[in-house]
Amino acid sequence: MDPLNQEIVNATQGLLVQAEAFIRSLLLPRRLYQVAGIIAILLFARLLRVPLSRRLSARARAHEGLQKWQLRLVVTLDRNLTLLIFTVLNWLAFWGLSQVTWPSRIQLLEVAGTIGVMLLFVNFAAKLIGNRFLSRVVTWGAGFWVVAVILGFDAEVLSFLDSLAISFGDFRLTALTVIKALIVTGLLVAGARMLTRGATGRIKGNADISPSMQVLAIKATQLFLFGGAFYIGLKAVGFDLTGLAVLSGAIGVGLGFGLQKVVSNLVSGIIILLDKSIKPGDVISLGTTFGWIEALGARYVSVVTRDGKEYLIPNEDLITGQVVNWSHSNRFVRLDLFFGTAYDDDPHLVRKLAIEAALGVDRVLGDRLPVCHIVGFGDSSVDFILRFWIADPTAGLTNIRGNVYLALWDTFKTNGISIPFPQREVKVLEGSKLTTRARRSHR
Structure with missing residues (x-):
């Protein structure tokens, strides 16, 4: 038989022998009632979860304006509510029975309570990892390992996982190595995520750094921390990354042609x-x-x-x-408005009234005085241009134009300035005949 297959067989047999011995120990008369008690507590915890989950959801909906981390905490607590209730009830049962019986008769209750506490810690700690896949791997991997250590299966489980391996020349990749790499990387990513949040808050709170440099600093910090977490996580479990240099170079050449726009x-x-x-x-x-x-x-x-x-x-x-x-070097923006008045109106007065009307609008700057000039003599009006400045283009341009137009309308109406519209006069020359054609009505 292949040595690799023989190693897997031996590790599997050792794990099965250990599991069989553990199951036989649970079937002893002095432990059967403890197993039955643990099962009863678990069933009661599942029944109790339904009303408690409803109350928790109702309380969360009643509190408006909860932050994102608070909502995530409520969701995580709801998902682990059965385990939480089971752990609390299990330890209460253990404490109560320890007052009236021997510790050896409630040993399984203590073990089950310890497993519950450790699994709760693992589940809540794994939620600090932003990546969902890594979070699940850490939850299941660390949870399985905690149970194995508490029950005494750690040596056999390690041997079994180490036997599941794939060899590439001198490099041997085992299931144990992969799981360790994912767990360590996940924990490092969680730490990098927390450091990134703290650094982001500090960078955004520094008024001496320009907004564009703040974004660049945040991106560089994220790249450094998450890249470092990935690299350290792989090196910590024994991965040899030197061989990836050639592979990454070949992949880079291939992707360079297909990802030109992205790059x-x-x-x-x-x-x-x-x-x-x-x-x-x-x-x-x-x-x-x-x-x-x-x-x-x-x-x-x-x-x-x-x-x-x-x-x-x-x-x-x-x-x-x-x-x-519009706001590259400064936020000052000049806007132009075109309007026309009748030929009978005094253009000097029109210019004066237009400037006063613009200055009466809130967002128009007074330190940069508006100006008004004649730009042409139209068919029906004398055409003017009114130029004024604002310092808040983010508040909108169309609305400020509309407000200035309204101010011009009110000012001109108050001072008798008319805004003409195109008119046409039809004259009948002397000696010409005007004939009309009556329409026939069709019934």
């Missing part, structure tokens, strides 16, 4: 963060899209318009295309 967007995103041409909160125009930047991503920029639409614009378009940044 271009990634590089463009780094350039945008470094040159500070665009940052969160800026108001930009790109083609027909006008809005403010909500977030800078690795591949795209999120732009939110005034009507609530969110456009995900690739970073490459912002580098290669023409972008109007």
Whole structure:
């Protein structure tokens, strides 16, 4: 028989022998009633879970404005409610029986309570891992290992998992190594996630760092911490990563041709963060899209318009295309309004009234005085342009234009300035005849 298969057979037999001995020990008369008591507590815990889960959900819905971590805690608590009730009832039963009987007669209750406490700790600790797959692997792997250690199966389980192996030349990959790598990596990722949150809060709270550099610093911190957690996790369990260098180079060449756009967007995103041409909160125009930047991503920029639409614009378009940044160097924006008045009105008075009307609007800046000029003599009116400045383009442009137009309307109406509309006069020349054709009515 193949030595590898023989190792698996021997490890399996050792595990089965240990399991058989454990089951025989449970069938002893002095332990059967403890097993029955544990089963009864478990069934009662499952019955008690239903009303408690409803009350917990009702309490959570009654408290509005709960933060995300509080909602996750409620969900995790609800999912582990049966185990929590079982552990509490088990320890209460153990404490009560320890007052009236020998410790050896309630030994299984103590073991079951210890397993319950450890599994609860593992389940709640695993939720700190953001990745769902790693969280489940840590939950099941660490939970299984805790039970094996408490029941005395650890040596046999380790031998069995170590026997499940695949060999690549001198490299031997076992199931035990894979599980260890996933558990260690998951714990390191959880630690990196907590450090990233703390660093993100510190970076965003530093007013001396520009918004674009804040995003770059956060992305670099995430890359360093999560990459380091992955690397250290694999090295900690004995993975040899030197062979991955050649493989990653070959894969990189192959993916480079198929992911040109993705790589271009990634590089463009780094350039945008470094040159500070665009940052969160800026108001930009790109083609027909006008809005403010909500977030800078690795591949795209999120732009939110005034009507609530969110456009995900690739970073490459912002580098290669023409972008109007209304708040690049400062937030001062000049707006132009065109209007016309009748030829009978005094243009000097019109200019004066237009400037006063603009200054009466809240968002119009007074330190940068509006100006009004004649731009032409139209068919029906004298045409003017009114120019004024604002310092908050993120609050909208259409609304401020509308407010200034209303102020012009009210001011002109109060001072007798008329806003003409196109009119046409039809004259009948002398000596010409005007004839009309009567319509016949059809019945």
